[in-house]
Amino acid sequence: MQQIINFLIKSRNTLWFLFLLLLALALTVQSHNYHSNKFISSTNYISGGLFNARNSVTSYFGLKSYNKRLLEENTQLKELLRAFEDDTLRTQFVQQKQLDSVGFKFKYVAAQVINSTYHKKKNYLTLNKGRNDTIVPDMGVITDLGVVGIVEKVSGKYAKVISILNENSRxxxxxxxxxxxxxxxxxxxxxxxxxxxxxxxxxxxxxxxxxxxxxxxxxxxxxxxxxxxxxxxxxxxxxxxxxxxxxFNDMTNVGFVQVIENTEAQKIKELETSLDE
Amino acid sequence: MNNNFIGNSVRFIILIVFQILVFNHVSLSFLSNANPYPCILFVLLLPLKLDKLALLSISFIFGLVLDMSQNTGGAHAAACLVLAYARPLILVSSFGLSYENQSLKFADIELKGMIVYVLVGTLLHHIILFSLEVFSWSHIFFIIKQIVFSALFTSICVLLFFGLTQKNKS
CATH class of the missing domain: 2.40.10.350 (Rod shape-determining protein MreC, domain 2)
Known part of the structure; x- marks a missing residue:
C-alpha cells in the first residue's frame, strides 16, 4: 500500500498529464462526429462577445458591396412580384387565401455572421442570433446568392453553423x-x-x-x-x-444571412419516427 | 512572485484576444493557407520554476479557451498540454547547463538557444495541433504541409516578439 501511494506521489505529474491528455483527446474525437459536439463550441459567452466586438468594427468595411447586393436582390424581387401580379390566376388564388394550405411553410430570420473559417477541413460559422431569436439546430442558413450551411448548435445569443465547406456536411x-x-x-x-x-x-x-x-x-x-x-x-x-x-456564394466573405425555419419540421419528424417504429 | 502572476495573467488574456481577433484571420494563401499561432508564446514563457502540476493545468486551460473560439474540440488543449509537458526536455536540450543549474532567465538569453527552443517547441505543438484538427489519414499530405509552413510562420512571429521585447544589452 505504501508503495502504491509513493508511486502515485512520485509520478503525479505524468499521471495528471495523461489524464488531461485523455480528456483533450476525448473532446477532439467527439468534435469530429456530426451532432455530438456538446461541450466545447464557439457559442459561448466569451468567444461570442469577442467575435461581436471584432465584427462591430469590420462589418463597416463591406457595407458598400452589401448595399449593392441588397439593391440587386430588391430589384429581382420586385420583378418577381410584378410577374406574380400579372398572373391573374395566381392572384385570384392568393385572394381566396388558399395559399395558406400550400405555402408559407418557411419563415426567415435575418442574422449576421460574426466569425467564419474557410481554409480548414471542417469549417464552421458563428451567427449573432440564437435560441432567443427562435433559432434551433437543423435549420438551414442561406444568403441571397445561395446555401451557406446548417445550424448545428445554439446558445441563448449565438448559433454555430456547419458550413457547406465541411467534410461532415451533407x-x-x-x-x-x-x-x-x-x-x-x-x-x-x-x-x-x-x-x-x-x-x-x-x-x-x-x-x-x-x-x-x-x-x-x-x-x-x-x-x-x-x-x-x-x-x-x-x-x-x-x-x-x-x-x-x-x-454562387463567395464563402470567404459571408456577411449577412437568413436562417430558415420550417414550421412543419416537427410534424414531419414525428411522422417519420412513428413510421420507423 | 506576485509580479510574475500578474504578468502571466495579462499575457494569457492578451495572447488569446490577439489570436482570436487578429491571427486567426491571417492566412498566407501562397503557402497553402498557413496560419500562425503565436499564442504558444504563453506556454513557452511560463515561469521556469513553476510547479509542474500548475504548468500542465494552466496550459490545458489556455488551450481549451482557444478551442472554444475555433470549434476544434480539444486539439489546442492537447497541443498546449504536450508542449508544457515536454518543455523541460526542450529547455535542457536547447540551453544545456544554464537551465540545469537554474541560472536561466528569459530576459537575457543567447540567440542560438532561443531559436532552437522556439523552433522545436513550435514544431511539436503544431504536429499535435494539426493532426488532431484534421484527424484523418487521407489528408496526411495536407497535414504535413500545414505543419511545416505554419511552424515556420509561427516561429518567425514568436522570435520577432523576442527580438522586440528583449532589453538591449549594450
Whole structure:
C-alpha cells in the first residue's frame, strides 16, 4: 500500500498529464462526429462577445458591396412580384387565401455572421442570433446568392453553423432542369467548389447547369440556389456522376444571412419516427 | 512572485484576444493557407520554476479557451498540454547547463538557444495541433504541409516578439 501511494506521489505529474491528455483527446474525437459536439463550441459567452466586438468594427468595411447586393436582390424581387401580379390566376388564388394550405411553410430570420473559417477541413460559422431569436439546430442558413450551411448548435445569443465547406456536411441537391438529385459534399480542397455525388448516369448534364436544393429534407425549401456545374466525371462503377459545382456564394466573405425555419419540421419528424417504429 | 502572476495573467488574456481577433484571420494563401499561432508564446514563457502540476493545468486551460473560439474540440488543449509537458526536455536540450543549474532567465538569453527552443517547441505543438484538427489519414499530405509552413510562420512571429521585447544589452 505504501508503495502504491509513493508511486502515485512520485509520478503525479505524468499521471495528471495523461489524464488531461485523455480528456483533450476525448473532446477532439467527439468534435469530429456530426451532432455530438456538446461541450466545447464557439457559442459561448466569451468567444461570442469577442467575435461581436471584432465584427462591430469590420462589418463597416463591406457595407458598400452589401448595399449593392441588397439593391440587386430588391430589384429581382420586385420583378418577381410584378410577374406574380400579372398572373391573374395566381392572384385570384392568393385572394381566396388558399395559399395558406400550400405555402408559407418557411419563415426567415435575418442574422449576421460574426466569425467564419474557410481554409480548414471542417469549417464552421458563428451567427449573432440564437435560441432567443427562435433559432434551433437543423435549420438551414442561406444568403441571397445561395446555401451557406446548417445550424448545428445554439446558445441563448449565438448559433454555430456547419458550413457547406465541411467534410461532415451533407445537403440534398438536384439539377434545376430535371429532377435528378444527389447529395452535396465537400472534399476539402477548394473553398469555392463542392461536389455533388450520386447523380445517375442518365441525367442530361451540361457545363453551366444550375444546381439547386432538392427539398427532400425539412432543412431547405426546394429551389434555393447552390451553384453551377463546373465539370463532371463518372465514378468507378460507371453508374453515377460526381459533379464539381462552382458555388454562387463567395464563402470567404459571408456577411449577412437568413436562417430558415420550417414550421412543419416537427410534424414531419414525428411522422417519420412513428413510421420507423 | 506576485509580479510574475500578474504578468502571466495579462499575457494569457492578451495572447488569446490577439489570436482570436487578429491571427486567426491571417492566412498566407501562397503557402497553402498557413496560419500562425503565436499564442504558444504563453506556454513557452511560463515561469521556469513553476510547479509542474500548475504548468500542465494552466496550459490545458489556455488551450481549451482557444478551442472554444475555433470549434476544434480539444486539439489546442492537447497541443498546449504536450508542449508544457515536454518543455523541460526542450529547455535542457536547447540551453544545456544554464537551465540545469537554474541560472536561466528569459530576459537575457543567447540567440542560438532561443531559436532552437522556439523552433522545436513550435514544431511539436503544431504536429499535435494539426493532426488532431484534421484527424484523418487521407489528408496526411495536407497535414504535413500545414505543419511545416505554419511552424515556420509561427516561429518567425514568436522570435520577432523576442527580438522586440528583449532589453538591449549594450
Amino acid at each position: 445537403i440534398n441537391a438536384q439539377l434545376k432542369n430535371t429532377n435528378h438529385f444527389g447529395s452535396l459534399i465537400w472534399n476539402g480542397e477548394n473553398s469555392s467548389i463542392v461536389q455533388l455525388t450520386d447523380i445517375p448516369r442518365l441525367a442530361p448534364l451540361k457545363k453551366g447547369d444550375t444546381i439547386i436544393t432538392g427539398g427532400r429534407s425539412t432543412i431547405f425549401p426546394k429551389g434555393v440556389l447552390i451553384g453551377e456545374v463546373k465539370d463532371f466525371l463518372l465514378d468507378q462503377n460507371q453508374n453515377y456522376f460526381t459533379v464539381n459545382v462552382k458555388l
